Amino acid sequence: MPRNLEDFPLYPYSVGRHIQYHHVRPSGFPVHQLFLIRSGKGIFRDLTDGTETVLAPGMAFVFPPDRGHEYYPLSHEPWHVAFTGIYGSQTGPMLHSLGLLPPSAYHPVRFEECWEAIGGIWQTVNGGNASRQEEQATQELSVSLYRLILMMRRGEPSAGTASRLENEHVRNEALQKAVRLINEHFTEPLLVANLAAAVGYSVQHFQRLFLHEYGVTPHKYLQNLRLERGLQLMTESPGIPVQDIALNLGMETNYFIRVFRKTYGCTPGVMRESLQRSQSQAANRQKQ
Known part of the structure; x- marks a missing residue:
């Protein structure tokens, strides 16, 4: 943070891009928040009035400070979110003037540029040291935020x-x-x-x-799918030979064994024995 916050009408309070999980802030966040969604789907709940907003890929969402809220993913696909908290006396007026407040999800026309801009701000902050306190560095961050907010404005696609x-x-x-x-x-x-x-x-x-x-690559996706099906066959049909499992998966036996060992750290035969022991133990516990 700059030494004198009042010298900068805009300044990043927090910034990042990550896989988002359940997060609750009963008292809200001290500054305005801006979110971009790359993949997955989640829900943002305003704890003050109960409003719920679904945030899906390509969407943006701005939320005011000091207002209780929570958000969490809805899909099995990772909810990849970029965010920045924005401090500064001009943040609220600017967001209102561009129609980004009151909060409502929308698709910014320049989504990709906004996503990259947040990444650039994060790199500047994360890669800095004491020099980020200097006036030039703080001015550059303030300008980057100003540019980001302008790109976030709503508009008709060209x-x-x-x-x-x-x-x-x-x-x-x-x-x-x-x-x-x-x-x-x-x-x-x-x-x-x-x-x-x-x-x-x-x-x-x-x-x-x-x-x-x-x-993942297409080949890795296919391979993971086949291995998951192989585990399912072992569980459903404990006596099925390994070569039959490989045949059911469209794989050559030796190749299947090699890939299986590399992925799970043991051969299909050892894994099957482990699954059988687990099933037997579970059955015994139920009898008891």
Whole structure:
């Protein structure tokens, strides 16, 4: 924080980007808060009037200070949130004048720029030392916040933005189709090249988009799905041979064993014995 807060009409009180979990602030937060949602879905509850707002990917939300609230994820997908708390005498008036208060979720036209701006502010603060107290550093942070708030303003998408949003929609549809194909055909021999062709992308571009969206490569997603199904087969059919499990998963036996050991730290046979012991112990406890 700067030595004299009154010298700066805007200044970051807190900033970051992370996977958000349940958080409760009965007394509110001391400054205005600004949120951006990258992925997942969550709910923001105003504890003063009970208003609930669902925050989904691409949305922004601004909340005033000293007002009780809580927020938590709604989906199994990680709720990836960027945030900044903004201190300064001009924060409230500026947010009101741009229509960002009273609180209501919306889709900012320049979402990606806003997301990157928050990352830049965090890097400046996190990478600083005593020099961040100097006037030049604090001025730069104040200017960055001012620019961020201007980019956050509501507005009608331009023709270029509309085209970009349409392209993003096409991309998301393609990735969702790829995931459906994997989920429906994971027991069959599946090549990443065939998946890419099925959704209309080159292999390299498809893998890059998939990794950015889901955090794993298409191959790793398929592999994880097969291994989870393998564990399910062991639990449902304790006597099933390992080679039959591999066959059910569309995998060669030795490869299945190697991947399984690398993932779980033991062979499928050892895992099956462990599962059988756990089931027996649970059954004995129920009898007692």
